[in-house]
Amino acid sequence: MLKIRFHGRGGQGVKTSSRILGRAAFLDGFIAQDSPIYGAERRGAPVVSFTRISSTPITERGFIFDPDIVIVMDETLLNDWLARPLEGIKKGGAVFVNALSEFPPPEGHDDKLFITYDLTGRALEILGKPIISSPAAAAAAKITGLITKSSILEATAEELAELDLKDELVEKNIQLAAEVYDAISTPVINTQESGSITSEVSPLDYEPVSYEEVIHLDIVNLGNSALRRTGNWRIFKPIVDPQKCTGCLVCVVYCPDSCITLDENNKAVIDYDNCKGCMICLRECPLRAIYSVREVRVYA
Amino acid sequence: MRDIKVMAGNVAAVEMMRVEMLTGNVAAAWAARLADVDYIPAYPITPQTEIIETLAKWIGEGVMKAKLVQLESEHSMLTAAGTASLTGARVFTATSSQGLFYGFEMLYNISGWRAPLVLVNVSRGVAAPVTLEPDHNDVLAARDSGFLQFHAETCQDVLDLILLAYRVSEDRRVRLPSIVNMDGFYLSFTREPVNLPSQETVKDFLPPYTPTLPFRASRPVVKGASVLGGHIYTYFKHNIHESMRRAVEVFDEAARRYAELTGRLHKPVEGFCLEDAEYVLVMSNSFTTMGKRAVLKLRERGVPAGLVKIVMYRPFPSTQLVELLKNRRAVAVLDQNISLGMGGIIYQEVAGALYHQRNRPEILMSVIGGLGGKYISPEEFEYIFNALQHPEGREPNTPLFLFRKDELESVKKALGLAGLGGEMG
Numbered sequence: 101m102l103k104i105r106f107h108g109r110g111g112q113g114v115k116t117s118s119r120i121l122g123r124a125a126f127l128d129g130f131i132a133q134d135s136p137i138y139g140a141e142r143r144g145a146p147v148v149s150f151t152r153i154s155s156t157p158i159t160e161r162g163f164i165f166d167p168d169i170v171i172v173m174d175e176t177l178l179n180d181w182l183a184r185p186l187e188g189i190k191k192g193g194a195v196f197v198n199a200l201s202e203f204p205p206p207e208g209h210d211d212k213l214f215i216t217y218d219l220t221g222r223a224l225e226i227l228g229k230p231i232i233s234s235p236a237a238a239a240a241a242k243i244t245g246l247i248t249k250s251s252i253l254e255a256t257a258e259e260l261a262e263l264d265l266k267d268e269l270v271e272k273n274i275q276l277a278a279e280v281y282d283a284i285s286t287p288v289i290n291t292q293e294s295g296s297i298t299s300e301v302s303p304l305d306y307e308p309v310s311y312e313e314v315i316h317l318d319i320v321n322l323g324n325s326a327l328r329r330t331g332n333w334r335i336f337k338p339i340v341d342p343q344k345c346t347g348c349l350v351c352v353v354y355c356p357d358s359c360i361t362l363d364e365n366n367k368a369v370i371d372y373d374n375c376k377g378c379m380i381c382l383r384e385c386p387l388r389a390i391y392s393v394r395e396v397r398v399y400a
Numbered sequence: 401m402r403d404i405k406v407m408a409g410n411v412a413a414v415e416m417m418r419v420e421m422l423t424g425n426v427a428a429a430w431a432a433r434l435a436d437v438d439y440i441p442a443y444p445i446t447p448q449t450e451i452i453e454t455l456a457k458w459i460g461e462g463v464m465k466a467k468l469v470q471l472e473s474e475h476s477m478l479t480a481a482g483t484a485s486l487t488g489a490r491v492f493t494a495t496s497s498q499g500l501f502y503g504f505e506m507l508y509n510i511s512g513w514r515a516p517l518v519l520v521n522v523s524r525g526v527a528a529p530v531t532l533e534p535d536h537n538d539v540l541a542a543r544d545s546g547f548l549q550f551h552a553e554t555c556q557d558v559l560d561l562i563l564l565a566y567r568v569s570e571d572r573r574v575r576l577p578s579i580v581n582m583d584g585f586y587l588s589f590t591r592e593p594v595n596l597p598s599q600e601t602v603k604d605f606l607p608p609y610t611p612t613l614p615f616r617a618s619r620p621v622v623k624g625a626s627v628l629g630g631h632i633y634t635y636f637k638h639n640i641h642e643s644m645r646r647a648v649e650v651f652d653e654a655a656r657r658y659a660e661l662t663g664r665l666h667k668p669v670e671g672f673c674l675e676d677a678e679y680v681l682v683m684s685n686s687f688t689t690m691g692k693r694a695v696l697k698l699r700e701r702g703v704p705a706g707l708v709k710i711v712m713y714r715p716f717p718s719t720q721l722v723e724l725l726k727n728r729r730a731v732a733v734l735d736q737n738i739s740l741g742m743g744g745i746i747y748q749e750v751a752g753a754l755y756h757q758r759n760r761p762e763i764l765m766s767v768i769g770g771l772g773g774k775y776i777s778p779e780e781f782e783y784i785f786n787a788l789q790h791p792e793g794r795e796p797n798t799p800l801f802l803f804r805k806d807e808l809e810s811v812k813k814a815l816g817l818a819g820l821g822g823e824m825g
């Protein structure tokens with residue numbers, strides 16, 4: 101069995117990616133299973149999805165702890181301590197990163213093969229949107245070495261049609277998937293089925309009756325949500341043009357994360373540590389004083 | 401059975417008590433008043449409304465200091481109750497049947513928040529068909545919610561169990577909410593003599609409620625945070641389960657103190673005529689009084705009959721129950737509820753508790769009776785004990801459904817009036 105784990109952000113098409121790959125495997129005669137997992141649904145928040153491909157019945161479900169292949173759909177996730185996309189990858193496995201340029205394997209991961217391709221750049225050019233479900237699935241398909249090009253393209257068409265995408269957009273996605281499938285070469289994946297993936301079983305004990313107090317499900321650490329910087333959620337970065345900004349406060353009111361303030365010159369200033377890149381400010385600014393650029397922060 | 405003899409010697413130490421004719425509803429209101437509750441979120445539903453009316457009257461007259469607020473639904477009522485309890489207020493509230501179900505999801509939140517309020521449920525059969533009379537499908541639906549549950553047989557029990565519930569719920573070893581259940585009509589609207597302990601006695605019995613990390617405007621705290629990933633969820637559920645388990649001991653401790661003060665000793669399970677009893681009926685709530693009468697009648701005729709009443713339904717007192725039921729020849733569990741498609745709810749739990757007991761009773765019979773407040777006549781109780789003595793040919797996994805000939809006639813007539821066959825169809 102080959103296990104593929106996709107890491108991305110809400111809005112990138114992470115779930116659809118795992119589904120396109122699942123369906124393609126199914127079309128190629130494999131037994132497949134795909135599923136997503138996510139918390140409170142927010143654009144930009146880390147999302148994970150999974151595809152299992154096997155020639156014998158699949159007897160696992162849920163989270164893939166020991167993937168053979170990991171698809172990182174946003175390079176900024178690589179240093180996200182909650183997402184931890186590289187965790188558990190088998191020795192000899194492959195990691196695909198949607199990134200502008202290549203980089204050496206991060207520390208402790210030189211036993212894995214790293215492959216990069218700028219999916220977002222190509223998606224912006226061809227689709228006009230940073231949604232990369234089909235090229236990410238195509239990259240995964242090629243890396244498995246199991247999925248035929250015709251199946252991945254057919255699966256792309258079927259999955260996107262189910263999402264009610266316009267024919268024209270489906271066509272462009274197929275074009276993009278085909279490009280990525282051809283551009284990437286299949287690496288030699290040499291992973292072994294790992295035995296145990298979790299620590300030893302230790303059932304919860306009953307405290308003696310004399311136990312004094314209960315454990316409350318409370319959070320008392322004040323302001324700890326500020327520690328969760330959402331700045332690395334951005335795929336695009338809003339930038340205020342001070343020449344145009346009149347300090348009307350509209351963006352200040354609309355920003356869902358309260359990260360815009362006015363400076364001493366009455367110009368909007370964005371707190372990039374917490375701005376999650378939702379682009380609501382850009383849409384609401386009556387003076388079109390906010391524009392966006394692609395976020396590029398290569399994993400260090 | 402109340403252990404009056406044990407206490408008789410102590411009578412001098414027990415204060416002279418005021419005895420009043422009270423309905424179960426007014427007894428509940430008295431308990432809230434004596435417990436000096438701070439906050440009462442309310443929403444009317446028959447047969448519970450009298451509790452709130454009584455409290456509202458007292459507050460209006462200035463004899464009680466609490467704040468009573470009528471919310472727009474039971475869901476808001478329970479939300480207000482739980483959150484107020486977390487500020488450190490002692491909270492009392494009451495509902496019934498459909499009302500309980502309308503606020504149901506909040507039950508799990510309240511226990512998860514560790515808000516030790518007391519909720520009185522006045523049992524009423526759940527629609528459809530619509531009824532106002534009692535059975536226990538409403539309160540038993542809440543059995544898995546993390547609320548302690550105490551079931552009253554008499555109006556006196558209603559008062560006593562509410563006071564005990566506050567003490568156990570607020571205890572730092574437990575910190576979980578309680579439901580005190582009374583049957584609609586049979587207790588809620590029935591008056592009988594009730595001993596009212598004095599305010600001083602209750603003050604002595606019930607220490608002030610000191611919340612852990614209460615909500616304060618100046619000190620934010622998140623209660624019941626989200627914990628994606630099942631392990632943290634499991635850990636907290638286990639912790640609630642563990643606190644529940646501990647509540648049996650804490651209840652016994654509180655009950656002993658209460659008995660010292662009032663002369664009335666309550667137990668999680670109570671036995672009646674159990675010495676040498678071979679045929680035992682397990683039941684709960686107000687119909688138990690009628691069950692006891694049936695047992696006494698059988699005793700007169702020399703039948704070794706006995707009865708076990710379940711008072712504390714959560715935590716389920718398995719150990720105490722097994723102790724009372726082992727070595728009996730045959731046991732019947734009378735469920736005034738039905739898990740449709742399965743049978744009696746308490747029967748399953750009693751069976752589970754007895755499974756590992758080597759000398760468990762050979763016969764464990766399930767009986768369904770009293771649904772929607774259907775009366776259980778002496779003849780029906782006798783029928784149960786007869787069946788226990790002659791179990792031959794009875795399918796063990798099929799509950800005995802109590803019903804009478806005259807009732808069947810009446811049903812046929814009603815069907816006729818409804819235009820469905822029968823006499824007028």
Ligand code: SF4
Pocket residue numbers: 340344345346347348349350351352367368384385386387388389390
């Ligand atoms: S909405 Fe536009 S103009 Fe107004 S303060 Fe924000 S950036 Fe400036």
Ligand code: SF4
Pocket residue numbers: 338354355356357358359360370374375376377378379380381382
């Ligand atoms: S509204 Fe603008 S500043 Fe606020 S989070 Fe969204 S993109 Fe960032």
